[in-house]
Amino acid sequence: MSDPIVVINPNSTEAVTEAMSDALEGLRLPGGPDIECLTNPDGPPGVESQADADLAAVQVREIVARRANSASAFVIACYSDPGIHAAREAAGKPVFGIxxxxxxxxxxxxxxxxxxxxxxxxxxxxxxxxxxxxxxxxxxxxxxxxxxxxxxxxxxxxxxxxxxxxxxxxxxxxxxxxxxxxxxxxxxxxxxxxxxxxxxxxxxxxxxxxxxxxxxxxxx
Amino acid sequence: MSDPIVVINPNSTEAVTEAMSDALEGLRLPGGPDIECLTNPDGPPGVESQADADLAAVQVREIVARRANSASAFVIACYSDPGIHAAREAAGKPVFGIxxxxxxxxxxxxxxxxxxxxxxxxxxxxxxxxxxxxxxxxxxxxxxxxxxxxxxxxxxxxxxxxxxxxxxxxxxxxxxxxxxxxxxxxxxxxxxxxxxxxxxxxxxxxxxxxxxxxxxxxxx
Amino acid sequence: MSDPIVVINPNSTEAVTEAMSDALEGLRLPGGPDIECLTNPDGPPGVESQADADLAAVQVREIVARRANSASAFVIACYSDPGIHAAREAAGKPVFGIxxxxxxxxxxxxxxxxxxxxxxxxxxxxxxxxxxxxxxxxxxxxxxxxxxxxxxxxxxxxxxxxxxxxxxxxxxxxxxxxxxxxxxxxxxxxxxxxxxxxxxxxxxxxxxxxxxxxxxxxxx
Amino acid sequence: MSDPIVVINPNSTEAVTEAMSDALEGLRLPGGPDIECLTNPDGPPGVESQADADLAAVQVREIVARRANSASAFVIACYSDPGIHAAREAAGKPVFGIxxxxxxxxxxxxxxxxxxxxxxxxxxxxxxxxxxxxxxxxxxxxxxxxxxxxxxxxxxxxxxxxxxxxxxxxxxxxxxxxxxxxxxxxxxxxxxxxxxxxxxxxxxxxxxxxxxxxxxxxxx
Amino acid sequence: MSDPIVVINPNSTEAVTEAMSDALEGLRLPGGPDIECLTNPDGPPGVESQADADLAAVQVREIVARRANSASAFVIACYSDPGIHAAREAAGKPVFGIxxxxxxxxxxxxxxxxxxxxxxxxxxxxxxxxxxxxxxxxxxxxxxxxxxxxxxxxxxxxxxxxxxxxxxxxxxxxxxxxxxxxxxxxxxxxxxxxxxxxxxxxxxxxxxxxxxxxxxxxxx
Amino acid sequence: MSDPIVVINPNSTEAVTEAMSDALEGLRLPGGPDIECLTNPDGPPGVESQADADLAAVQVREIVARRANSASAFVIACYSDPGIHAAREAAGKPVFGIxxxxxxxxxxxxxxxxxxxxxxxxxxxxxxxxxxxxxxxxxxxxxxxxxxxxxxxxxxxxxxxxxxxxxxxxxxxxxxxxxxxxxxxxxxxxxxxxxxxxxxxxxxxxxxxxxxxxxxxxxx
The missing domain is CATH 3.40.50.12500 (Rossmann fold)
Structure with a gap:
């Protein structure tokens, strides 16, 4: 069975993760890859400043590095694409920024x-x-x-x-x-x-x- | 049942249509939309000049207009995207150029x-x-x-x-x-x-x- | 005697052709090239959509190809310059878009x-x-x-x-x-x-x- | 009779003025405006540095100002277009840079x-x-x-x-x-x-x- | 002792030169280079047109050429940077435009x-x-x-x-x-x-x- | 006495900090602000990847926030300018990236x-x-x-x-x-x-x- 697509919510607000997961329902196909939505537990409640984005960047990269062997691709689900380039260095898998x-x-x-x-x-x-x-x-x-x-x-x-x-x-x-x-x-x-x-x-x-x-x- | 995605090969070379259809196999999902690949029978054997592209543009638009009610989306499968803007006018459906x-x-x-x-x-x-x-x-x-x-x-x-x-x-x-x-x-x-x-x-x-x-x- | 400059009105509205011809009067010089203004009889009454422009492109190219040996240059007199690149392929003469x-x-x-x-x-x-x-x-x-x-x-x-x-x-x-x-x-x-x-x-x-x-x- | 087109050679080399005048022969039309080519007598032999161009700019503007009432248009015939914007301020006539x-x-x-x-x-x-x-x-x-x-x-x-x-x-x-x-x-x-x-x-x-x-x- | 920084006011208005000199007080350091502000006596009262700027360009270059051996750097203090490139040719020293x-x-x-x-x-x-x-x-x-x-x-x-x-x-x-x-x-x-x-x-x-x-x- | 200019070396290599400090000697003026060069002790030995830059960004911001009341300005001395925008949010002082x-x-x-x-x-x-x-x-x-x-x-x-x-x-x-x-x-x-x-x-x-x-x- 193939590895899931891992969607990382860089902020710590679970409600955001849940709503985005709901919005992805149409992409969960019979026989297709799982789409797993993670909350960044240590992230800010929302990425609202450059400091938030920079901190999230480091955390996103860590999550990606940890999951590199159990994901088919990563999505960074914050409109600043925090950590996208470092995540690409770490993943050896496709990384998409929203x-x-x-x-x-x-x-x-x-x-x-x-x-x-x-x-x-x-x-x-x-x-x-x-x-x-x-x-x-x-x-x-x-x-x-x-x-x-x-x-x-x-x-x-x-x-x-x-x-x-x-x-x-x-x-x-x-x-x-x-x-x-x-x-x-x-x-x-x-x-x-x-x-x-x-x-x-x-x-x-x-x-x-x-x-x-x-x-x-x-x-x- | 939903309408198919209609992929139009603007040239008349069936072998091209067949090879592209093969390459789309992974996108034909159980329960997903059909992906129908059409050859433009009146098109040039290949789009190799601006005249070819301009002629194909008119033909592509005609095909799109004819299929507007029996397609969920269109793809124009020639790297000049011939007719993309006129097709969008005619389709009332998404039209993607390759x-x-x-x-x-x-x-x-x-x-x-x-x-x-x-x-x-x-x-x-x-x-x-x-x-x-x-x-x-x-x-x-x-x-x-x-x-x-x-x-x-x-x-x-x-x-x-x-x-x-x-x-x-x-x-x-x-x-x-x-x-x-x-x-x-x-x-x-x-x-x-x-x-x-x-x-x-x-x-x-x-x-x-x-x-x-x-x-x-x-x-x- | 030199060949005329052929000015093609890509639409079928004669009044437009006539008004543009009048506006060119100052460029008709004694001993200079004729300036011949043609209406595209099969064109749309006006180029008002991309479909109009794409159809006109094919027709303009055909006119240019037909007149390639009896024109010193071509002008495509529609503000979308329909067919300009294909006309250049066909003409072997200068082609100017308005x-x-x-x-x-x-x-x-x-x-x-x-x-x-x-x-x-x-x-x-x-x-x-x-x-x-x-x-x-x-x-x-x-x-x-x-x-x-x-x-x-x-x-x-x-x-x-x-x-x-x-x-x-x-x-x-x-x-x-x-x-x-x-x-x-x-x-x-x-x-x-x-x-x-x-x-x-x-x-x-x-x-x-x-x-x-x-x-x-x-x-x- | 209409005023001439005044073509200013910003350098002082007469041979350049003469050769450009020869090259303009085809534009001297029966009944058309005269095309008068002037040498800038105080200019450098050729505009080869920014200092040359800057000096020529001032001189070109002076020539244009002097001829503003006896020219239908001006051409600044040096590939740096020296003085083009000041000449436009002074001329009240079209000024073209080469x-x-x-x-x-x-x-x-x-x-x-x-x-x-x-x-x-x-x-x-x-x-x-x-x-x-x-x-x-x-x-x-x-x-x-x-x-x-x-x-x-x-x-x-x-x-x-x-x-x-x-x-x-x-x-x-x-x-x-x-x-x-x-x-x-x-x-x-x-x-x-x-x-x-x-x-x-x-x-x-x-x-x-x-x-x-x-x-x-x-x-x- | 090192040569001064020469700041050239391309216009002839002394009051402008004085006010800019006052504004530079904080940059006159003990042991640092002198900052000498010059008025261009032949310049326009203010650079308000392209003709003014072009004339000032020639004058600025002349001042720079004259002072090339007694300046450590030049500043052209007019917001059109008149003559900056010719001054650089002439100076053999840094030339900064404001x-x-x-x-x-x-x-x-x-x-x-x-x-x-x-x-x-x-x-x-x-x-x-x-x-x-x-x-x-x-x-x-x-x-x-x-x-x-x-x-x-x-x-x-x-x-x-x-x-x-x-x-x-x-x-x-x-x-x-x-x-x-x-x-x-x-x-x-x-x-x-x-x-x-x-x-x-x-x-x-x-x-x-x-x-x-x-x-x-x-x-x- | 005025606060120093704080120059942050985002990497942990002291030799880099020392060499840059030496290169700044000419800017240490009598009566002028101190120029203090800091090493980021937790930084990578050199910023050689995006991950290094992203980590350094967070650390630089922390150093800036800590020193916000005892610096007149900050310089981020790494050619990726890590953390520059977050540092500007935190500093309330000028922050320059190299x-x-x-x-x-x-x-x-x-x-x-x-x-x-x-x-x-x-x-x-x-x-x-x-x-x-x-x-x-x-x-x-x-x-x-x-x-x-x-x-x-x-x-x-x-x-x-x-x-x-x-x-x-x-x-x-x-x-x-x-x-x-x-x-x-x-x-x-x-x-x-x-x-x-x-x-x-x-x-x-x-x-x-x-x-x-x-x-x-x-x-x-």
Whole structure:
């Protein structure tokens, strides 16, 4: 039997791990690889600063190193892709970051994309990463909810803000598709897509899709 | 039962369609969507010029329009992605191009990528497309086999050239991953990857993976 | 006697062909090459979608191939430059696209340029082309009239919109020059330039200028 | 009668002015504007350093200011376009620079271009200008003759080097067209094009073409 | 004793030279190199046009050539860096331009920067220079005071505008740091920084800092 | 008395700290701020992988947080700038990274720069960072010594390689200035500059220069 795809939630909030696991249900195939979602027990409650991301990077790498022989691929389920390059050094297996995979998926369906971040201060960090990846010519805009990772579970408030920011991305920035800029937004994807009328991408789904088809094809 | 993923080979060479269909075997899942590979009967034997690509574009769009109500998604299986934008207008369903999907997949596994084209004259056409997509900062290089689409089925000759060009991309251009720049190279992917020691991406597999997981998740 | 410059209107609207021919009067020189304007009889009434552009591409190439021995140069007079690369393969003669030539001309007179499109949905197609050409750093903005090619002949309405969009490009986007993003706007160039106070470029004039001086100099 | 197009040779070498004037013969039309070529009597013998270019800039602007009322357009015939922006401030008439026009013309006929400079030390100056113009994505390469402006009139030696560098641009850099990177190379254009088998652009011809058609059309 | 750092004010306004000299007081170290501020007596009262900048370029180079043997380094204290490349040819010593040094310093402290220009018409000139330097991806925005160099000494009016534009850069353009786009704004730096709450860079201080530490280290 | 500039060597090799401290002697001014060089006792012997860099990032941030009240500025003396953004969050003081400062300094003296890395595998990490910073248009090339941080203290071998790579950057890549891509190369700067005939930048000197003049001016 093949090894599972290991999806690492770099933060310590179990509710986030559970919601992302639920969102991956469609990718758990009869006879296909298991998709195992782990919480990083020592992580911050949410990755909200560069210090959080840097600490998570080291912890993610350790988890990956520990599981290198019992995983077919890894997914780093935080929109800063903490530790992605060190994890690749350690894994000897494919490692997918959700920010990277989410933006790549967005570019496979539309000419440009918008991003919804949790906090205003996340945006400069994301901008640096977009430049690192060379994708800035495809970015329509990024807008922040002004809510932390934990506050995302306040459904009424979080959803209202998502709709507001999604509409702004579509109308003011001309975004043709929206990428959710935090793994903790997974539960809202389908409703939001319906509401704002353009595709909405859950980046964890995008990354796990990459890992799944990699496993099915035994190829990149 | 859900509609099939329709993979359109824009050229008229059945052998190409068959080889790509074989390469997609791992993505045909129990209970998953059918993956139906069509040959474009009126297409050129291979898309080797801009005139070929432009003609194929119109034909691909017609096929897509005809199948819009009996497909869950479309894949355009020619490395020029002929007709991709018109097909999107016509389909009301996701349409994935293999060049686009192949390069996106490459960027999910490595910092840069090389491309193997069939003919020297394909390269300017591909360069224009890479600029259109905004991916030039991630391109390590592109090199041509000097073989037409039909000649690709001469296995000894084609494989020797693929190895030569793959090694040049890795050694001289510093490519970390190679994208096969023609749907007709699918049969050589696994052996070539083994031989040159870096991942080799069959772009048709990449595009169909996108369509498959889109269908599984009912989301982009 | 030298062969004519053949200007191809890829759409089937004779009024557009006639207006562009009128706008070229100043380039018909005593002893100079004839400037012959053709309508594509099988074309769409206006190129308003990617499907229109792709179909026109094939037709333009056929016209070019047919006239290859009785033309000194070709101009493709539609702001999507449909078929430009295949026409170059077929012609063995210079082939100028009006979008390309219009933007190049704009950059010879000012630091940036704005574009007036006919329809909102034309803009993503134009944006792709601007990226293909590598000119995005010089683009101030693009704005759409919200009028189809045929509606352009409603002079009162079309001109009012042109003035509105031209002023927006100058004031809101800081454009220093405006390129008319459709061959069917030729008749309004001079008045619009006078009205908005910055140069307005008819891209068909720009492309035919290139063809004319090429013929005069027997050089690129 | 309309005012002449005034072509300013920013250097003091009459032979350069005469050769460029000869190369413009095809643009002197019956009934068309005069094309008057001026030598800058106080200029350096050739613009070979930034100091030369800066001094020429001031002198060119003075000539333009003096002739503002007796010219229909100006061409600055030195491949550094010295003084182009100040000349535009002073002229109230179109001012075309030959480097700018030469590269724009090149991009109207091919996907990329190479440049032949006179001296190795000219290349960093040209590179800065190409970045200023935003054209670096279209540059295939630039190579220097290693000959000063005055040495260009030694025909045997100059032509042999031009052929050598033109061939290197085509073969090693993949250039599809060559731009002569000095007004003093005009006399060699036609032969060089014949010899190296790809189009060769005399940038003075390109700039004067722009001025001429501007005058014919009374539009940009 | 070591030669002084020579700071050249390319305009003829003594008050500007004096204010910049005052702002450099902290860099005059016991035992360190002298910092000598010169006025260009033949310069324009302020560099407000391209013609001003081009004339100043020639004059700056002459001053540099004259002082090449009695200076350890040069600073060109005008935000157009007039003559910087010719000065480098002439000096055989380091030559720092304040625009270049100011933007480089800004990028050492923040992810992006805004610029305050004196006049609206300065902005296109600055934009060309930013493209020349390749820094456009780090520019948040540029806004003009609408005041000439001489008007900058009207303290009440100038300061009010600086605060207005600084706040606009921070709030509307998202600038994380502001570069003063004219040497004549030096006197307002500290108060403006306090007022708008983000760092404000006097580019003359930045350039002289570079020259000073170069002298201290005898290295670039 | 003012607080010292704290220079953090993120690796645990004391010899590197000592050599960099020696190279900073010229910046220790009478009456100026102390320059205190710290070794990170828990760091790797050299930062040679992404895992090393990620671990160092967390440790650097902790050191910065601990010293936030007893430092006037911080310098992170490793060419990966580990932890720079988290350190800025924690410090409330200027934080300079040596890679960033070294490249910025290089761009203040020349049109392009080359980099000498320690190991081939450092180059992709540096390339990502150069894209993050937006400086790729100014990079002439990067070449690796093939020596680890600790091997850098083998003077004969290290110096011979530095000369070899420096010459290759100048001759093959056209670099106008060289940046040392590791804090551990400081001791070789002066001799290498003399040997290869173009400026060589010690990035630690560049970063500490920024911190020093910041302290002297009490401004950025």
């Amino acid at each position: 920010a990277e995979s989410g933006m790549l998926r967005a570019m496979s369906v539309a000419g440009n994309f918008g991003v919804i971040a949790i906090l205003e201060k996340s945006i400069p960090r994301h901008m640096r990463y977009i430049r690192t990846l060379g994708f800035e010519s495809r970015l329509a805009g990024e807008r922040a909810l002004g809510l932390g990772v934990v506050e995302l579970s306040d459904e009424t408030r979080a959803y209202a803000r998502l709709v507001e920011k999604g509409n702004e991305l579509r109308e003011l920035d001309g975004a043709q598709v929206v990428v959710l800029g935090c793994a903790g937004m997974a539960r809202y994807r389908a409703a939001l897509e319906e509401e704002i009328g353009i595709p909405v991408i859950d980046p964890t789904q995008a990354a796990v899709s990459n890992a799944l088809t990699n496993a099915l094809l035994k190829s990149p | 060049a686009e999907s192949g390069m996106l997949r490459a960027m999910s596994v490595a910092g840069n990528f090389g491309v193997i084209a069939i003919l020297e004259k394909s390269i300017p056409r591909h360069m224009r497309y890479i600029r259109t997509l905004g991916f030039e900062s991630r391109l390590a290089g592109e090199r041509a086999l000097g073989l037409g689409v039909v000649e690709l089925s001469d296995e000894t000759r084609a494989y020797a050239r693929l190895v030569e060009k793959g090694n040049e991309l890795r050694e001289l251009d510093g490519a970390q991953v190679v994208v096969l720049g023609c749907a007709g190279m699918a049969r050589y992917r696994a052996a070539l990857e083994e031989e040159i020691g870096i991942p080799v991406i069959d772009p048709t597999q990449a595009a169909v993976s996108n369509a498959l997981t889109n269908a599984l998740l009912k989301s982009p | 979008a390309e030539s219009g933007m190049l001309r704009a950059m010879s007179v000012a630091g940036n340029f704005g574009v007036i499109a006919i329809l909102e949905k034309s803009i993503p197609r134009h944006m792709r082309y601007i990226r293909t050409l590598g000119f995005e750093s010089r683009l101030a903005g693009e704005r759409a009239l919200g009028l189809g090619v045929v509606e352009l002949s409603d002079e009162t309405r079309a001109y009012a919109r042109l003035v509105e969009k031209g002023n927006e490009l100058r004031e809101l986007d800081g454009a220093q020059v405006v390129v008319l993003g459709c061959a069917g706007m030729a008749r309004y160039r001079a008045a619009l330039e006078e009205e908005i106070g910055i140069p307005v470029i008819d891209p068909t004039q720009a492309a035919v200028s290139n063809a004319l001086t090429n013929a005069l100099l027997k050089s690129p | 480097a700018e026009s030469g590269m724009l013309r090149a991009m109207s006929v091919a996907g990329n271009f190479g440049v032949i400079a006179i001296l190795e030390k000219s290349i960093p100056r040209h590179m800065r200008y190409i970045r200023t113009l935003g054209f670096e994505s279209r540059l295939a390469g630039e190579r220097a003759l290693g000959l000063g402006v005055v040495e260009l009139s030694d025909e045997t030696r100059a032509y042999a080097r031009l052929v050598e560098k033109g061939n290197e641009l085509r073969e090693l850099d993949g250039a599809q067209v060559v731009v002569l990177g000095c007004a003093g190379m005009a006399r060699y254009r036609a032969a060089l094009e014949e010899e190296i088998g790809i189009p060769v652009i005399d940038p003075t011809q390109a700039a004067v073409s722009n001025a001429l058609t501007n005058a014919l059309l009374k539009s940009p | 625009a270049e040094s100011g933007m480089l310093r800004a990028m050492s402290v923040a992810g992006n920067f805004g610029v305050i220009a004196i006049l609206e018409k300065s902005i296109p000139r600055h934009m060309r220079y930013i493209r020349t330097l390749g820094f456009e991806s780090r520019l948040a925005g540029e806004r003009a005071l609408g005041l000439g160099v001489v008007e900058l000494s009207d303290e009440t009016r100038a300061y009010a505008r600086l605060v207005e534009k600084g706040n606009e850069l921070r709030e509307l353009d998202g600038a994380q740091v502001v570069v003063l786009g004219c040497a004549g704004m030096a006197r307002y730096r500290a108060a403006l920084e306090e007022e708008i709450g983000i760092p404000v860079i006097d580019p003359t201080q930045a350039a002289v800092s570079n020259a000073l530490t170069n002298a201290l280290l005898k290295s670039p | 890679a960033e400062s070294g490249m910025l300094r290089a761009m203040s003296v020349a049109g392009n720069f080359g980099v000498i890395a320690i190991l081939e595998k450092s180059i992709p990490r540096h390339m990502r960072y150069i894209r993050t910073l937006g400086f790729e248009s100014r990079l002439a090339g990067e070449r690796a010594l093939g020596l680890g941080v600790v091997e850098l203290s083998d003077e004969t071998r290290a110096y011979a390689r530095l000369v070899e790579k420096g010459n290759e950057l100048r001759e093959l890549d056209g670099a106008q200035v060289v940046v040392l891509g590791c804090a551990g190369m400081a001791r070789y700067r002066a001799a290498l500059e003399e040997e290869i005939g173009i400026p060589v930048i010690d990035p630690t000197q560049a970063a500490v220069s920024n911190a020093l003049t910041n302290a002297l001016l009490k401004s950025p």
